[in-house]
Amino acid sequence: MTTEFTAAKRKNVSASRWRRLLIWAAPALVLAACSGTGPQTSLDPAGPIAEKIDGLWLLVFWIAVVVFVLVEAALVYSIVKFRERPDSDRRPKQLHGNTRLEIIWTIIPALLLAGLTVPTLQTLFEIREVPEGPDVITIQVVGHQWWWEFQYPEGFTTANELHIPADTTVNLEMTSVDVIHSFWVPKLNGKRDVVPGRMTNLTLEAYEPTPPGEPHPGQCAEFCGLAHADMRFKVFVDSAADYEAWIAQQMTPATVPTEGIAAQGYDTFAAVCVACHNATVVGEDGNPEVLGPVGYVNGVYADLAPDLTHFGERSTFGSGTFDTPWADGATEDHLRQWLDNPASIKPMSPERNVIPPIGCVPEQERVDLALEAAIERTVEGEGKILSEETLQTVETLYEDALAFEALGDQEACVRALEEARQLLGYIPDRTLILGMPDFGLDQNEITALIALLEGWE
Amino acid sequence: MAVATTEVQLTSTGPSGLWSWLTTVDHKRIGLLYGISALVFFIVGGLEAFFVRLQLSGANGTVLSADAYNQLFTMHGLTMVFLVVMPLGAAFTNYLLPIMIGARDVAFPRLNAFSYWVFFFGGVLLYTSFVVGGGPDGGWFGYAPLSIEITEVVRMDYWALGLQFLGVGSIAASANFIATILTMRAPGMTLMRMPVFIWMALVTAFLLIFSLPIIGVGLFQVFFDRNFGTLFYVSYAQGDPLLWQHLFWLFGHPEVYILILPAMGIVSEVLPTFSRKPLFGYSFVVFAGIAIGFQGFGVWSHHMFTSGMGPIAEAGFATSTMLIAVPTGIKIFNWIGTTWDGVLRFKTPMLFSLGFIAMFVIGGLSGVTHAIVPADTQQHDSYYVVAHFHYVLFGGALFGFVAGVYYWFPKFTGRMMSETLGKWHFWLMLAGFNLTFAPMHILGLNGMPRRTYRYPEGLGWEFWNGIATLGSAVIAISGLVFIWNLIKSRKHGEIAGPDPWDGRTLEWTISSPPPVHNFDEVPIVQHRDDFWHQKYTEDDDGYLVELEPVSGGTAVLTGPEDHGDERKEIHMPSPSYYPILSALGLAISSIGLIYQPVGFIITAVGMMVALWGLFGWAIEPSQREPYYV
Numbered sequence A: 001m002t003t004e005f006t007a008a009k010r011k012n013v014s015a016s017r018w019r020r021l022l023i024w025a026a027p028a029l030v031l032a033a034c035s036g037t038g039p040q041t042s043l044d045p046a047g048p049i050a051e052k053i054d055g056l057w058l059l060v061f062w063i064a065v066v067v068f069v070l071v072e073a074a075l076v077y078s079i080v081k082f083r084e085r086p087d088s089d090r091r092p093k094q095l096h097g098n099t100r101l102e103i104i105w106t107i108i109p110a111l112l113l114a115g116l117t118v119p120t121l122q123t124l125f126e127i128r129e130v131p132e133g134p135d136v137i138t139i140q141v142v143g144h145q146w147w148w149e150f151q152y153p154e155g156f157t158t159a160n161e162l163h164i165p166a167d168t169t170v171n172l173e174m175t176s177v178d179v180i181h182s183f184w185v186p187k188l189n190g191k192r193d194v195v196p197g198r199m200t201n202l203t204l205e206a207y208e209p210t211p212p213g214e215p216h217p218g219q220c221a222e223f224c225g226l227a228h229a230d231m232r233f234k235v236f237v238d239s240a241a242d243y244e245a246w247i248a249q250q251m252t253p254a255t256v257p258t259e260g261i262a263a264q265g266y267d268t269f270a271a272v273c274v275a276c277h278n279a280t281v282v283g284e285d286g287n288p289e290v291l292g293p294v295g296y297v298n299g300v301y302a303d304l305a306p307d308l309t310h311f312g313e314r315s316t317f318g319s320g321t322f323d324t325p326w327a328d329g330a331t332e333d334h335l336r337q338w339l340d341n342p343a344s345i346k347p348m349s350p351e352r353n354v355i356p357p358i359g360c361v362p363e364q365e366r367v368d369l370a371l372e373a374a375i376e377r378t379v380e381g382e383g384k385i386l387s388e389e390t391l392q393t394v395e396t397l398y399e400d401a402l403a404f405e406a407l408g409d410q411e412a413c414v415r416a417l418e419e420a421r422q423l424l425g426y427i428p429d430r431t432l433i434l435g436m437p438d439f440g441l442d443q444n445e446i447t448a449l450i451a452l453l454e455g456w457e
Numbered sequence B: 001m002a003v004a005t006t007e008v009q010l011t012s013t014g015p016s017g018l019w020s021w022l023t024t025v026d027h028k029r030i031g032l033l034y035g036i037s038a039l040v041f042f043i044v045g046g047l048e049a050f051f052v053r054l055q056l057s058g059a060n061g062t063v064l065s066a067d068a069y070n071q072l073f074t075m076h077g078l079t080m081v082f083l084v085v086m087p088l089g090a091a092f093t094n095y096l097l098p099i100m101i102g103a104r105d106v107a108f109p110r111l112n113a114f115s116y117w118v119f120f121f122g123g124v125l126l127y128t129s130f131v132v133g134g135g136p137d138g139g140w141f142g143y144a145p146l147s148i149e150i151t152e153v154v155r156m157d158y159w160a161l162g163l164q165f166l167g168v169g170s171i172a173a174s175a176n177f178i179a180t181i182l183t184m185r186a187p188g189m190t191l192m193r194m195p196v197f198i199w200m201a202l203v204t205a206f207l208l209i210f211s212l213p214i215i216g217v218g219l220f221q222v223f224f225d226r227n228f229g230t231l232f233y234v235s236y237a238q239g240d241p242l243l244w245q246h247l248f249w250l251f252g253h254p255e256v257y258i259l260i261l262p263a264m265g266i267v268s269e270v271l272p273t274f275s276r277k278p279l280f281g282y283s284f285v286v287f288a289g290i291a292i293g294f295q296g297f298g299v300w301s302h303h304m305f306t307s308g309m310g311p312i313a314e315a316g317f318a319t320s321t322m323l324i325a326v327p328t329g330i331k332i333f334n335w336i337g338t339t340w341d342g343v344l345r346f347k348t349p350m351l352f353s354l355g356f357i358a359m360f361v362i363g364g365l366s367g368v369t370h371a372i373v374p375a376d377t378q379q380h381d382s383y384y385v386v387a388h389f390h391y392v393l394f395g396g397a398l399f400g401f402v403a404g405v406y407y408w409f410p411k412f413t414g415r416m417m418s419e420t421l422g423k424w425h426f427w428l429m430l431a432g433f434n435l436t437f438a439p440m441h442i443l444g445l446n447g448m449p450r451r452t453y454r455y456p457e458g459l460g461w462e463f464w465n466g467i468a469t470l471g472s473a474v475i476a477i478s479g480l481v482f483i484w485n486l487i488k489s490r491k492h493g494e495i496a497g498p499d500p501w502d503g504r505t506l507e508w509t510i511s512s513p514p515p516v517h518n519f520d521e522v523p524i525v526q527h528r529d530d531f532w533h534q535k536y537t538e539d540d541d542g543y544l545v546e547l548e549p550v551s552g553g554t555a556v557l558t559g560p561e562d563h564g565d566e567r568k569e570i571h572m573p574s575p576s577y578y579p580i581l582s583a584l585g586l587a588i589s590s591i592g593l594i595y596q597p598v599g600f601i602i603t604a605v606g607m608m609v610a611l612w613g614l615f616g617w618a619i620e621p622s623q624r625e626p627y628y629v
Helices: A002-034 A048-081 A099-128 A240-251 A261-271 A333-340 A361-380 A388-407 A410-424 A443-455 B002-010 B018-022 B027-056 B066-100 B109-131 B155-183 B196-227 B241-275 B282-298 B311-339 B348-371 B373-379 B383-413 B419-445 B462-492 B530-535 B578-594 B600-619
Strands: A137-144 A147-151 A157-159 A161-165 A170-176 A181-183 A192-194 A200-204 A216-219 A232-238 A279-282 A288-291 B536-538 B544-546
Touching (some): A048 A099, A048 B348, A048 B373, A099 B311, A099 B348, A099 B373, A137 A161, A137 A192, A147 A161, A157 A161, A161 A240, A170 A181, A192 A200, A232 A240, A261 A443, A333 A443, B027 B066, B027 B109, B027 B383, B027 B462, B066 B109, B066 B155, B066 B196, B066 B383, B109 B155, B109 B578, B155 B578, B196 B241, B196 B282, B241 B311, B282 B311, B311 B348, B311 B373, B348 B373, B373 B383, B373 B419, B383 B419, B383 B462, B530 B536, B578 B600
Parallel strands (some): A137 A170, A161 A232
Antiparallel strands (some): A137 A147, A147 A157, A181 A192, A216 A232, A279 A288, B536 B544
C-alpha cells in the first residue's frame, strides 16, 4: 500500500518535473535555435551590411512572433472554449459575419504591412547602392561550374579564396561563363546571383580581420548542376598591413624549380596541367610568363580552370571542398585522390567538356574583340599581360586571316586564326568545362606535383 | 435492349471493368481517377523526399550520389506540385463541382476525360525519363541556361514536354470547369449562393487559364534551344537567362495560389459543418479569394530578389507581396470567426482543417518575411524557403486536401473512414510535419542552401538535419496509416448513408455513392447552404433550431425515386474511347520530338493517332443510347 502510494507519487512528481522542464526548455530551445550557430550563419553578422539586414530581420521576426501568438491563441481559445460537450445541448448562434470586424481585420494588417515597407525600402536602397570612390576596391568575380574565380585590380587572379581588407568597402562585379550561380557569404551580406551575359554587384564590408584558420565560409546558392553543393569558397578578412603583404605575395610570379622532386613535378605540370590551368612563373628571361590558356571564355575574360600560381598558399582546394595538405590538421589524402581521379571525390563530368573548333568568318569579330581587350589590358597593365612580341604576332596573323578570307581561301584563314587563337589564349564560344579528366598520373608523378604546388606559396 | 442498358446504369456505381474506366466520361469517375493517380504519385514523391532526407541526415551523406540526389529533388518537386496537389484539386473539383451546383455532369464530359488522360500521360512522360537515362535533374523550375546546357542527355527534354503536357490537360480542364460553373448551375443557384469551394475552383480555373500559356511559351523556347538550335537563353548570343525566370514565375506564382485555393475552399466547407454555424463573412472570404487571384499575378518577381533586377523593381514587388498578405489574413480571420461560438465536433476532417489554419498561419508569416527584400537576400534559396513553402503547401494545401478526403470519402464510396485511424493519422502527420520542417527555418537562417546533395562538418547543421530526417520518418508512418485507413474503410467502413456529417450543401442530399446522373430531379435552390435550410432554421435571436423532418425524414433527399412505369429520358453522355486515344496520340508524337530527326516518324504516327481520336470525337454522337431516370 505504502510502496504503491509512493510509486504513484513519484510518478506524479516526475511527471510534473518533466512538465516543468518542458515549460522552461521549449522557449530556451526556441531562443537557442534563433541565435546564430556555425560560421555560415546569417544571424551573427560580421559587417555593417549584414548587420543592417539582421536588424531588419529581427524587427520583422518579432512582429511575426506577436501576430503568430495572437492568431494561434485565438484559434486555440476557440477550439477549447467552443468544443462540443457531451453534457450540453447548447444551440450555436448563427453568425453570418460582421462587417465592422471585417474592416478592422483588413485595415490593421494593411497598415502594419505598409509600415513595414518603410524600413524595408530604406534598407533596400541603402544596400543596393553600388559603392564608388578612391577607397573602394573592385574585384571581378567569375562563376564557373563549379568553382569561383576572383580577379584583383592588381592584375592577378585567385580561385575560391577571396582576401579583403577589414573596414574597407569592396565592390564585387560578378558574371558567369556558363550558368547562373549565386554568391553568398551570410556573415557579410545577402546573396546575389551571378548571371551569364550580365554583370551584377555585391558590396562586402567586414568589421574585423578573421582569426587565422577561420575565414568566413560562403557558397553558391543558386542550383548550378551536378556539383552545386561543392561550389564553396572562403573569405579571408585581413588587416590593412596583412592585405598589402598578401597582395605583394600574389603579384610575385612562382619560381620554376630546377632540381629535386619539385622539378619533376614542374615537368608534369607543364605537360599536362597547363592544358586548362594557368600559372604565372618567372620565365627564362626573368620576366613573368603566363602558362596555360589566357583569354575569353564564352565572351567573358576568364580562366578556363583555377589559377594555380599560389596554390601553396591556399588552405582549401576543389572549390573550398577539401583541405590542402598544408592546412592545419590536414593530410595529403584528399589531394592525392584528387590528382589520381578527381571525379572520385567531387562530382564532375569531364566527359562532357567541350572546346569547339574555331570557324573562320563567324569567329572574326570575337577574335578581334579578344585582341583589342588583350592590347588594352597590356597597355593599362591589368589582367593577364602578353608580351609586345606576342601581340605583334597575333595582329599579323589576324591580318593574314582577313586577307585569306578576302581571297576566298577559307582553309588558310582558319589556320591563321587558329594560330592567333592559341597565342592569344582565346577560347571559342560554347566552351563547356565540367570537370578534370583522369590523366592516369602514377603515384610518383602525384608526389612530385604536390611537392611543386606546396612550394608555390 | 436500350431499357436493359439503362437499368444497369441506374445502379449507383455504373458499369464496371477496366474498359469502363478507360472510356468513362462520368465526372465522378474522372474525379476518382485524378484522386487515385494523385495518391500513387504521392507515394512516389514521398519516397523521393524520404531518400533526400536520408541523404541529408548527417554531414557528408553517402546514401545518394550527387546525380541521383539532383534527380530526386527535381522529381520530388515536380511530382508534388504537378502530379499530387494539382490533380487533387482537379479530383475534388471534378467530383463535387457538378453535384454542388446541382448539375448532372460538367459542360464537356469528353473534354473532361481528355484532360485527365493528358494529365496521366504527362506524368508518365516525366517518369519515362528515368527509364531512358535518368530523371530530370535541373530542378522543377528548370532555370535556363542550366536547363539547356547539356543537350545530349534527354532528361530535361522529358521535363519540358511532360510539363507542357500537364499544362495542356489543366487548361482543357479549366475551360470545362469555368463553362460548367457559369452555365450549368441549378435554378436558384446564384453565384453568391455557390459553396465557397466552387468559388475557389472558379478562381483557380481562371488562374490556370491565364498562367499556363506563359510557361507553355517558355517551355517551347527551352525545348527549341535544346533541340532545334534556337538561342533564346544563350547568353553569349545575347539571349537573356532572366527572361526564363520572369516567364516561369509569372506562371509560378499564380501556381502557388492554384495549389492553395482549392484547399482553402475545402476548409471553408468543412469548418461550418463541424462548427454548426455558417461560414463567417461568406462574401469576404469569396472576394478575398478573387483578390488573391488578381494579386497573384502581380508578385512574381519576389522569387527573383537576388537576380539583380534593380532596387526600383524590387521595391515594387516587395510592396505588392506585402499586400497579398491582406486577403490571405482576411480568410484566416474569417475561418477562426466561423469556429467562434460554434459547437465544434472534432471529427477527422475538422482536425485537419484546424491543422490547416494553424500551419498556414506560420507559412503565411514566413512568407511576409520574404517580402522584406534585404532579409530575403539571406533567406532566398536557403532551407528557410524550403520550410516556408512546405508550411504553405504541405501544412496548408495538403492538410486541406486530406481534410477533404476524410470529409467526402463517405460520399465517394458510401462508407465512413475509421475515426480512430484518422486521429492517429492527424496527430502523426502534424507532429512529423513540424519535426521535419520547423528545423529548416533554423537551418536556412544558419546559411544552409537548398538543393545541395551534401554539406561538410563544422557548419553546425547536423543536429537540425537529423531532427528533420526523424520527422520525415514520422510523416512516412502517418502516410502508411492513411493508406491503411483508405484500403480498410473502402471495404469494411461503416455504411455512411447520404448525410453522415449533417452537411449543408447539395451533395449530401443524394445517395452515397451518387447515381451516375446525380439528381433525378434537378434541385431548385433557395438559399446558400440550401440543404442545411431544409433541416434547420434560426429563431428570432439567431439561434439554431431544428426543423421537423418532412414526411419521415427521407423526403428531403432527392435520391432515386420510384417513378413507376413512367421513365423520364434525360441527356447523359455516353462513354467514349476517343479522348484517351487523342491523348495517347499526342504523347507518342511528343516523345518523337525528343529524338529528331528519326523521331519525326514517331511524331507523324502519333499525330495520326491523335487526329483519328479527334475526328472520331468530332463526329460521334454525344449520346449513343437514351438514358432514363
